[in-house]
Amino acid sequence: MEHSILRSAKTKSAVEHVMHxxxxxxxxxxVVAVLFxxxxxxxxxxPAIAKIGVWxxxxxQIWNPEAGTFGILPFILSSIVATALAIxxxxxxxxxxxxxxxxxxxxxxxxxxxxxxELLASIPSVVYGLLGAMLVAPMIFKLQNMLSLSQSxxxxxxxxxxxxxxxxxxxSVSVSSIQSVPKAYNDASLALGASKxxxxxxxILPAAKSGIAAxxxxxxxxxxxxxxxxxxxxxxxxxxxxxxxxxxxxxxxxSLEWAYSSGxxxxxxxxxxxxxxxxxxxxxxxxxxxxxKGGKKS
Amino acid sequence: MNQKKSIxxxxxxxxxxxxxxxxxxxxxxxxxxxxxxxxxxxYKGLPGLSLDFLTTxxxxxxxxxxxxxxxxxxxxxILLAIxxxxxxxxxxxxxLCEYAKNKRLIRIxxxxxxxxxxxxxxxxxxxxxxxxxxxxxxxxxxxxxALTLTIIVLPTIVRTTGEALKAVPASYREAAMGIGxxxxxxxxxxxxxxxxxxxxxxxxxxxxxxxxxSAALLLVAGxxxxxxxxxxFFEQIMGSGATLSVELYRYAxxxxxxxxxxxxxxxxLVISVLLNVAVKGINKKLGGEKNGK
Numbered sequence: 001m002e003h004s005i006l007r008s009a010k011t012k013s014a015v016e017h018v019m020h021x022x023x024x025x026x027x028x029x030x031v032v033a034v035l036f037x038x039x040x041x042x043x044x045x046x047p048a049i050a051k052i053g054v055w056x057x058x059x060x061q062i063w064n065p066e067a068g069t070f071g072i073l074p075f076i077l078s079s080i081v082a083t084a085l086a087i088x089x090x091x092x093x094x095x096x097x098x099x100x101x102x103x104x105x106x107x108x109x110x111x112x113x114x115x116x117x118e119l120l121a122s123i124p125s126v127v128y129g130l131l132g133a134m135l136v137a138p139m140i141f142k143l144q145n146m147l148s149l150s151q152s153x154x155x156x157x158x159x160x161x162x163x164x165x166x167x168x169x170x171x172s173v174s175v176s177s178i179q180s181v182p183k184a185y186n187d188a189s190l191a192l193g194a195s196k197x198x199x200x201x202x203x204i205l206p207a208a209k210s211g212i213a214a215x216x217x218x219x220x221x222x223x224x225x226x227x228x229x230x231x232x233x234x235x236x237x238x239x240x241x242x243x244x245x246x247x248x249x250x251x252x253x254x255s256l257e258w259a260y261s262s263g264x265x266x267x268x269x270x271x272x273x274x275x276x277x278x279x280x281x282x283x284x285x286x287x288x289x290x291x292x293k294g295g296k297k298s
Numbered sequence: 299m300n301q302k303k304s305i306x307x308x309x310x311x312x313x314x315x316x317x318x319x320x321x322x323x324x325x326x327x328x329x330x331x332x333x334x335x336x337x338x339x340x341y342k343g344l345p346g347l348s349l350d351f352l353t354t355x356x357x358x359x360x361x362x363x364x365x366x367x368x369x370x371x372x373x374x375x376i377l378l379a380i381x382x383x384x385x386x387x388x389x390x391x392x393x394l395c396e397y398a399k400n401k402r403l404i405r406i407x408x409x410x411x412x413x414x415x416x417x418x419x420x421x422x423x424x425x426x427x428x429x430x431x432x433x434x435x436x437x438x439x440x441x442x443x444a445l446t447l448t449i450i451v452l453p454t455i456v457r458t459t460g461e462a463l464k465a466v467p468a469s470y471r472e473a474a475m476g477i478g479x480x481x482x483x484x485x486x487x488x489x490x491x492x493x494x495x496x497x498x499x500x501x502x503x504x505x506x507x508x509x510x511x512s513a514a515l516l517l518v519a520g521x522x523x524x525x526x527x528x529x530x531f532f533e534q535i536m537g538s539g540a541t542l543s544v545e546l547y548r549y550a551x552x553x554x555x556x557x558x559x560x561x562x563x564x565x566x567l568v569i570s571v572l573l574n575v576a577v578k579g580i581n582k583k584l585g586g587e588k589n590g591k
Contacts, residue, residue: 012480019482023397026389033449034410037425044428096324116332122570124510126547127563131335197314225418227513232551251420273424284416
């Protein structure tokens with residue numbers, strides 16, 4: 001390699017060419033991957049949905065593979081409700097923590113807190129499932145006993161676990177968008193006589209709102225796609241969602257019956273995958289739209 | 299009514315007080331949660347942890363439990379996925395930062411990379427099963443798992459390497475090209491060494507993701523690690539097997555043995571903390587060097 005400068009111009013340009021082509025291929029792999037995933041999700045999930053019927057599949061309320069009834073409305077609604085509830089709880093907590101990190105904590109406290117948040121983000125989802133089953137579910141059991149409901153995994157347990165899992169995303173995205181607000185905004189607001197809190201809530205947060213919105217959408221994507229942790233706490237019954245009853249989310253709908261499914265049943269699971277994929281693509285497009293809009297303004 | 303207030307007197311702002319209380323409360327909640335989690339994992343998991351637990355395979359006759367097979371599966375998974383994903387990811391980042399000129403193509407690549415990082419792992423599992431296990435006929439195996447993981451960690455590697463490449467001053471490139479180096483010579487002698495810390499960070503982040511992955515691997519690489527991988531290297535990677543995370547799920551959820559699950563969780567937690575500290579250490583060194591200049 002050290003002698004490369006001494007080589008003939010011909011070899012050098014050949015090497016240049018080959019490397020250039022290799023880099024092009026590497027660069028395009030992400031595009032190819034997304035293309036292939038889209039094609040194969042449609043190709044594997046489409047036939048089942050066509051066979052079962054789009055309406056029966058998406059809006060059927062009964063999932064009973066033995067009887068050949070495949071309606072995934074309970075899964076769809078459970079996923080939406082669990083995600084919405086998780087976002088509703090996680091956003092205020094995440095924003096509060098982000099404000100603490102950016103405007104209240106000194107450098108050292110902030111560093112420690114950031115490390116804690118990063119640790120929270122790096123814990124594998126199965127561990128959250130285990131913790132949820134150990135710490136969260138028993139509390140919900142007590143609540144269920146009090147209301148004389150049967151004791152089981154529940155939508156509420158799943159949402160609480162999801163809150164914990166999306167907090168790091170919301171905190172870190174909010175922190176970076178709050179930090180990117182020009183310091184002059186804060187100074188000007190304080191100089192006009194606003195208190196620290198007034199300038200945070202009336203000036204800084206509105207200025208950072210597109211970044212925060214992006215963080216929330218990212219959180220929605222993570223929550224709707226989470227599988228293992230919710231499978232371990234949600235009870236997984238294929239029935240319409242209720243706050244304290246067992247629910248099966250879309251993701252769990254795929255993984256729970258995967259091992260022993262075959263034929264139309266397996267194809268229906270691919271169909272659930274396709275529905276989930278469509279949800280995720282909508283969220284992705286929404287996200288890039290928000291980021292683009294935010295980018296244009298600044 | 300209250301006009302007697304002097305301007306030096308501090309005005310009461312109950313809304314501000316409430317905001318402070320909420321912010322401190324929420325922050326405390328996050329910190330308390332993490333402490334509770336770590337304490338719970340250690341308290342439940344440490345008693346079951348022993349050298350035998352880490353270094354033996356499960357033995358149903360003597361009823362001993364060991365996680366060595368899943369540790370080996372995890373090591374294979376890391377090795378294979380990193381070997382495939384790092385060259386592709388670094389190459390992709392080099393293309394984006396150094397070669398690509400077409401703005402539209404750059405935007406498409408960036409959008410698809412973002413899209414990949416937003417796709418949940420269960421979808422990768424379904425795709426991996428249809429494509430790698432069935433279409434390429436690799437069966438449910440460690441190799442299918444590693445190939446699926448390659449796509450999962452690709453965005454992390456491209457993004458982190460890309461940031462490192464962008465941080466290399468343009469003057470380095472111009473100087474190398476100015477004294478007659480060809481582009482590839484400049485890249486592998488000047489650019490990659492300057493960005494090496496970023497690339498190492500990318501590798502560590504990818505390892506973290508691989509170790510934590512479970513939903514996809516459950517579908518494409520198998521859900522159990524009862525036996526040690528057998529045969530030569532190729533037979534081993536063509537066999538199915540659970541990684542640590544999947545094994546945790548199997549014990550805790552499918553078999554209801556939470557204690558064993560927590561013992562595996564301790565192992566995963568220790569690895570997570572070590573990886574986090576490693577990333578911090580690398581970045582601190584980098585920052586220190588920059589300030590020193």
